[in-house]
Amino acid sequence: MSSYVLVLNCGSSSIKFAIVAVNNGESILSGLAENLGSDNSTLKISHAKTSTSYSLPANCKHESALSSINNILNEYQDLKQKVVAIGHRVVHGGEIFTQATLIDDEVKAAIKNTSHMAPLHNPANLSGIESAQLAFPALQHVAVFDTAFFQTMPKHAYLYALPYELYKTHGIRRYGFHGSSHEFVSTKAAELLNQPLEVSNLITAHLGNGCSITAINQGKAIDTSLGLTPLEGLVMGTRCGDLDPSIPTYMQETLGYSASKVNDLLNKSSGLLGISELSNDCRLLEEQSKNGNELAQLALEIFCYRLAKYIASYMVASGPLDALVFTGGIGENSSFIRQRTIAMLSTLNFSINEQLNEKMRFGHAGFVQQEASHKIIVIPTNEEWVIANKAAKLTLASGEQ
Known part of the structure; x- marks a missing residue:
């Protein structure tokens, strides 16, 4: 039996999501909740070449939006029951995270502590994680970091020509992003070669x-x-x-x-x-x-x-x-x-x-x-x-x- 993962990408005012088949990467169902926190929050679900749009409550936040997504997914019980985990895209993992990790309180605290390096992204990612844990309490939640793929860079590539103390004390260095994309296409390129x-x-x-x-x-x-x-x-x-x-x-x-x-x-x-x-x-x-x-x-x-x-x-x-x-x-x-x-x-x-x-x-x-x-x-x-x-x-x- 095929297994599926619900992948969440939470922005400051949006939630992009997809149920992905692990064996072939096919997106079986996908959607986008956007304009969160405004008077015109909307949710769009795409499944089997059809799309359905919903209006969300005024000033809808991540928690309410994910609850609505969960309720709508209940209409696809055969698919939802095959979801084995929730994968969260997290933009910045600093030097703490070199690979994907199961989310617990310690991991959430570390994501919060790196928010100053991605103030437009990490707080939204963390809000999405906490809201998703409330909406999907029975599933394991996994953080996948944009920065993890680049932790193989040597110091001469990731350090800036600034006083070394700024790196030692404050972690100021090059981290890189879009790691999941670069990882995917490099693997596919090797296959084509x-x-x-x-x-x-x-x-x-x-x-x-x-x-x-x-x-x-x-x-x-x-x-x-x-x-x-x-x-x-x-x-x-x-x-x-x-x-x-x-x-x-x-x-x-x-x-x-x-x-x-x-x-x-x-x-x-x-x-x-x-x-x-x-x-x-x-x-x-x-x-x-x-x-x-x-x-x-x-x-x-x-x-x-x-x-x-x-x-x-x-x-x-x-x-x-x-x-x-x-x-x-x-x-x-x-x-x-x-x-x-x-x-x-x-x-x-x-x-x-x-x-x-x-x-x-x-x-x-x-x-x-x-x-x-x-x-x-x-x-x-x-x-x-x-x-x-x-x-x-x-x-x-x-x-x-």
């Missing part, structure tokens, strides 16, 4: 509203672009990525911005949205770019240029490269972003097959390079499957003890 992951040297680029790139040597993460928080590195939908560290101080001291305003600007008003003055949606920017919108063109050019520079630099960390992997909503579906980025890397023996590149989207995986090029692979990510697998294995192991 027909070689063990343990001998594979890869560069994996997760491109969506949030973006990150990771260098993988011999199957292990060696470097990654996101840092202490999910702000460093590549240009993203609304996040700036790398910038001169003096700019926030300049905005505060010269422009009179508050620390809060600077933080909001860098996280919510920058990136593709900030440059284009139009949108953080890459699809709209590509459409407007074709229509001659110069700021849309500029935003996409900066996005690709920054990505190409990172790919080139990460060839130092990866070692002799077996493949470059594109994933995430943009990485999987934007043939333009892939083509433009690869064009900037022609001197490093990257060249794209335009026909294959155009066909590779909407859930398809495969190679898109020309014959003489480094391997270039497009792989749809499945973070939920990674979380489901880890949750099921831990639950099974704890049941055997």
Whole structure:
């Protein structure tokens, strides 16, 4: 009999969830509760190619939303009875968590203690955990951390050139995020290359509203672009990525911005949205770019240029490269972003097959390079499957003890 895991991804005002088949990663039922805490909270459930929408009570919080989700899942008893665990995506595990773990009071306290490093994510993750434990008290709950995959990075890659005391006392270092995605696509890339992951040297680029790139040597993460928080590195939908560290101080001291305003600007008003003055949606920017919108063109050019520079630099960390992997909503579906980025890397023996590149989207995986090029692979990510697998294995192991 197939077993299933309920995977929860709780944001500050949303809950994304799916019941995932452990054996093949198929999402049997999925849903999204959004606008939590507002007057128009909604819940959408998708199952067997049909979708149903529900209105949630005004000012609905995580606890009430998860209770509503539980009540609706009661309508799918045959499926619900096969759920063996609940897997929670947790953004930041600091240096405490190097792998998935069964959740107890000590784990919850540790997640709370790392919230200062992911203030937009960890408090929401923790709220979701506590609410889910009330809604699903009979199931084991497992935390799967975005940062765990990157705990193999060497010190020379994860330390900043700051006084060492800041790392020793306050844990200020690069941690990395999107770990479940990079883990999934690196495993799939090794399969497509027909070689063990343990001998594979890869560069994996997760491109969506949030973006990150990771260098993988011999199957292990060696470097990654996101840092202490999910702000460093590549240009993203609304996040700036790398910038001169003096700019926030300049905005505060010269422009009179508050620390809060600077933080909001860098996280919510920058990136593709900030440059284009139009949108953080890459699809709209590509459409407007074709229509001659110069700021849309500029935003996409900066996005690709920054990505190409990172790919080139990460060839130092990866070692002799077996493949470059594109994933995430943009990485999987934007043939333009892939083509433009690869064009900037022609001197490093990257060249794209335009026909294959155009066909590779909407859930398809495969190679898109020309014959003489480094391997270039497009792989749809499945973070939920990674979380489901880890949750099921831990639950099974704890049941055997």
